[in-house]
Structures are given as structure tokens and as C-alpha cells.
Amino acid sequence: MIPNDPLQNILYIDLSRNRFRVEPRPDLFEKHLGGTGVAIELLHETCPAGVDPYAPEAPIILATGPLVGLLPLASKAVAMFKSPHTGNLGESHAGGRTAVAIREAGYGAIVIQGASSLPLYLVISDGSVRFRDATTLWGMRHANTAARVIREHESGAGVRTIMRIGRAGENLVSYACVKTETYRTFGRLGLGAVFGSKKLKAIVVAGKHSLPVTDRRAYRRVYDQIYQAAIASPLMKKYHDLGTSSNVLPLNAIGGLPVRNLQAACLEDATRISGEGLAEGYLGRRLACAHCPVGCIHIAALREPYANEPYFYKTTMISYDYEPLYALGTMLGIADPADFLRLLDVVESWGLDAMSTGVVLAWATEALERGLISTQETSGLPLSWGDAATYILAVRNIVEQPNDFYRALARGVEYASSVYGGQEFALAFGGNEMPGYHTGPAAHLGWLLGLRHSHLDNAGYSIDQKPTDPPPTPEALVDALMKEEQWRQILSSLVICFFARGIYTPEIVQAALEVAGLPRDAAALEQIGESIYRRKYAFKVREGFSIEHLRIPQRIYETPSSLGMLDEEFMRRALVHAKKRLEG
């Protein structure tokens, strides 16, 4: 490690005592690189076994990596915590400016412990931490309003990040998110609720420093290689032009797009709610994360008239992506883009994870349809497919939790279905609501076995979409998923955006690490990837995870996937093999 590299500095913040300290830990970065690798070590060090995710002792770890601030597309920040949603490993990644701001403020990772008695926000800059009163910001209707106040109150414009929660986080909805720079999100597994449990409304991090490299010429050479590859890449063009929502039409065409709580995997008229449809009718601006030439963030401009005043309009800017289009669109039978955008805007304003919220509402709609619940439970709301206005009211109830039913919905479908029934169509995997792919066995196995139950853990949906003849055996499929997940531990430890995984080949990663002062050969990288994966698995086992306790919702066997009907025996054999590999 380069001796004066600020990457080695870990900032420890104690919210119970309003104190902080910095500890250099070059050992962590030497052994585990950064990001996910360092975060899981810090989690093992600081998170007591079996701790209540809302207890003051439960830590929040934010980690960045050695390539951040040096090379393009190394733009993700990794958050680790104990998830209040699954009661197990919480890991969430976000873009925006968070990673660059933490690195430029002079830290490699931040560990937040304790809990405040009063609402507060943190300002991390100029080598210190300020503890600011957030009493007046607590309870604000819109997460962005609080951020706007902070933005005007604090310095560092242009070189800072503002992470914040909304009412969902304050009210401990177990899938509340943390938003950063308004349009990027630590979305999954409930980091927002952990912030809320600590009375932590927001964190501002700002800095503008230079970062050392081993060889200035080699640095510029590697930089240019990556930059040129990025701007020439067709994948990058796809994400720039339409963004992730370019996936709607292809997935619909192959019958892999979950519709109406996965009662179907294809929507009759998907064009309107596709990337193309939204771009033509609503695209208002593109944005990029710090140090990313792609600019995949697509912002819709929704122009609506006020009902009671002629020629008076408001224009709302709403960031959309594939997963929200699936969860708050097709999964709820919403095919009108304006309806979808209105619902998404409300979900974002409360600070809820869009994916879990959509799946929760889809389960509730089907449960109502089947008579498992009545409008007595829903506080009179007649939830039905495509009715965005009613969903908007239901979302408010999830946040405000006026009765037992909404209190249950605020804990996700796994819990709600354990109380009200309908587990066979409660689409959670490992306790986490499903992403938008019904492409075949690899997608579902990927979420079951992925250590954060995310489609990005191992990209099973991508394996499904490249079918081979003959198709892989369950064992070969699990091996492929695990191999991919282990390599992704390297990428997420270097906090490289997964969209750039084709650019950051093992060779490029080695060249990049060389200039960052952490040279590693291919064999070493493979070994580090496997070791990080094992450390995460060990944490999960410590907190009670077990493959044989995984529940597979019956629904996935009832609706044909892109690769036809899924075979229960195939899935069972795959899980047996995974268990043998992980425990053997």
C-alpha cells in the first residue's frame, strides 16, 4: 500500500457520545482490497453476534476502495449492516457521489456505532465530524426537502455527498432505503431503517484532495485504456441511451417480465412502459455518478396540471430504472407511464425501497383478491391491478402504519404472509422481495443463494438468457453462479460498477491495482474473491442462515418462465449441491 494513501484511514463515529476517532488500518486494505472485502471484516469486528438490528450496538459500515478517485467507473459505495429486513447480512451498494466523497475526504471506510437520543445529521469534512441537530428535519413529508435544507446549510457544493432517509426510515419500515444525491439509492435490505433507529437523518461527506499513485505515467496509461474502452463499449452506449429500462422490451419478448405478482411473465402492451416509451414521452435529463462517463441515470419530467387552476402546471423530475418499472409497474399491472411515475415519486419521497414496496403491494392485491384479507385490513382501500391512485394511498399507510395489517406490510412479504397466509405467492427469496426476472432457474437460484439475495450477486438472469445445448445440470449451474459471485466480490471490493464488469477484466484489474499500490496477480485475486465470499457466508451462518430453511414460493413453478416451466426437482438438487459446496 502507498504509505501516505488516506485509503487506510477508518473513521469511527460514536453517535451515543458524539465522538469520533481515526484509526489507520492498512492491514485491512492490503488483505481485502476495500469495499465489500473490508466492510465484511469491519462488520465481523464490530457487530455483536445475534444483535438486534435496531440496537445501538449494531454498526453501519460504509466502505470505498483503492481505485475510487483514481479511475473511471469505480464509483460505488458499499454499505454493510445487520439487515432489519432479513435479520441477517445487510449489504447494499449505491452510486452517486458517495464513494468519491468519502475517499476525497480522506477515508477508506466509516464505521458508525451507537445511537443518538435526538435526531441528528453528520458532517464529515476537513478532518473532523460535526454532529448537527436534525430535530426540525425529522418527520418532514419529503426526503428531498430535508436534503435541500442541508444542502443550503452546509459547504462543499460539487464535491460532497448527502445520504439521507425519509419517513419510512424514521418509522422503521424494514425495507426503508437511504437516498444519496436525490437519484441514487442504498435500496435494499433496510439501511434506511437502521439510520432511523439511530436517529440519524443524514450524512454529509465532502472533500477535495489529491490521491497518490505508484507511477504517474503508468497511471495515465491505465486510465486512458479504461476510458477508451468505456466510451467505445456498446453496453455503455445502451445504458447511456435508454438506461437499464432498455431491458423491458427484450424481457417481455422472451416472457421473463413478472406481471401482476407473477401470475404472468409477459405484459400485453409493454411498449408504453418500456425504456423506449419513457424516453420518447418523458425523458428530461441524464445524470452520471461521479467519475462515470456513461450517465445511465434517466430522469423523467412529469408535467401535470393543477386540478383547480387553469394553465398552472407542476413538473416533477423522477429517476426511473428497470427494477422500479418492474416492481411498481408491471408487477402491479400498471402500464400507463404517468401512473407509474406518480407512484414511483411517492415511494421515493417516503424513502422506501421501490422493489420491495412493489412486491409487497402485489402480494397484498392478490391476498385481497383471494379473500385472505378484506378491505377491513386495508383500511378501506380496494387494492386492484393497475389502480395507481389507490396504491399511492396504500404506500402512505405502509409508512404511517395505522393498523396491524400495515404494520405487517412494513416488515415485508415474508412476514406479512406468515401472519395472513398466501406464502405460495409471497415472492421473497431469503426474506428479500424478488427482482424483475422470471427468466429461468438461474435467476431464482441466484437470489436464493446470493449472499445478499440480490440479482446482482451472481446475475443468474443473465445465465438464463444465454441458454446452452444441452442445458446445464443443477450442479453446473450452482458452480457457475458461485464462480460469478466470487469474482464479483473483487469488483465490489474495488467498488467498480457492475455495468463495467466487461471493461474491468482480470487483466485490467491487475494493471489498475498496480498503479494504486496494491499489486495482485490473477491467482491472488481469485483467492481473495473466494475468501471474501466465505467471510460473508460465515457471517450469515453466525446469524442463523441455512440453505435448508430457504423457502421457495410455489408461484414460480406455476407461471412459465422464459425457459419454460421450472422443475422443482432441479431446484432441489441445486440447493443440495450448494449446501455441500458451502458446508463441505
Add this chain to the structure above:
Amino acid sequence: MRLTVVDSERCVGCQLCMFACSRRSGKGGMAESCISVTSIGGMERGFKVVVCRACQDPPCARVCPTGALLPKQGGGVQLIPDKCIGCGRCAMACIVGAVQWDVEINKPMICVHCGYCVNYCPHGVLAMLPIENHVMAEETAQ
């Protein structure tokens, strides 16, 4: 030739120009960047991209008490670091805020119009233009 913001509406806020500017010296990070990109009250409203306009009679040089900023032929200034005492008057004198500050050495960072950043703006926000086209390009860009 002048560095010119030809269309700030195309800016996606990636800051690649800022990183490029700092990288001229071979370092990572943004400490030495002479460009500033900030949102206009929220990213959804777009970005303000500030670069030196290369004034013919630069106010920053006029207020420098030690003569550390030398006006250049054709506009703009050159910093003589040894003369600079880091008082910050130049930054206050620049009404567009084009004098950036390197907090690590406590000295101003002012664009020398080398054009290195232009190679790293894939979205067509920045360009190097002949002096006579400079004002016209600015008019097109508002």
C-alpha cells in the same frame, strides 16, 4: 485557443473534466482541478460548469498584492507559485468563480487553457475554440 463551455445542458455531472484537470500532474483526486461543476440547486435542474474565461484585463491579477498572477498575452493568467501568499483575493475578485483553490497547498488553481479536459468529456460540453469563436459559442450555450 480557449477552453469553452459550449453546452452546459449536455453536462451529466460526471466530473471527468475535474479529474482530468487534476491528473495533468499525474495525481488522482480533484485537489488540483481548475474546473468546477456544481448542480443548479439540485441535479435535476442541471449543472453549472465554470471554467476561466481568459479575461483580457484579468481582475484576479489586478487584485493580487504580490504580483503572483501574470496576465498572459491573449488573455488569462499564469500563477507564479513562489510569489503567492495564499491570501485568496484573486478568488474573491473572479465574479464567475473560476479561481479554484487547492487546500493542500493553499494556492489558487487557475485554468491555463491547455485543453486536456476536453479529451475526457464524452458528452460535448467542453471544447477548445479559436479566440474569435469563443464569444459566439458562449452565446449559443446561453
